[in-house]
Amino acid sequence: MRNGRPYKYNADQLHELIYGENGYFAKIAKEPFYKYDVVKTGQDAGKELKIKIDQMPTIDGLCLHIDVTRKAWYEWVHEAESGEINGELEGEDLENRVKFLNIVTRATNEIQSTQIAGAGSGLFQPMIVARLNRLKDTQEIEQTNIDATGKNEDEIRAAMEAIRNARKK
16 A cells, blocks of 8 residues: 555566566567568569567556556656655565565566667667666766956956957947
8 A cells, every 4th residue: 555545456467467478578579560671682672571670668668558657657666766665564565565566676677678778789769768768978078268368357348348349440
């Protein structure tokens, strides 16, 4: 229980929805996308090709499959990462909660790992994967302004104004 409301699934139900025979990962494996291209050279030039492309697993797709909101999923992820079990649970309820959160963590890690490996191999678009996983390539640039004139800011502004006025004449 959390804030007085029971969770939608127990750990075994969640595991089945994600990893079972009709679970999310099995579903996306059974339903690939296809793109069409044309052979450009050789004996088969002009022939149409049907190319199978695996679906990229996503948290959004998982949430749709198991019928929970992204907000609920990320609350579970936060609860799992923080190590603070919400609610006052004991015995079997606590064991189920820990098992439940371990499944959430494993599924999240599996989705992220598949996305990143797919982007690295060219299967998935790297920019989309970077955005989905909030990955950034950052650079720190330090800018130093050096005033070689020895003048203060007001003196420099006055000199610049004088130059502008002289150009107008």
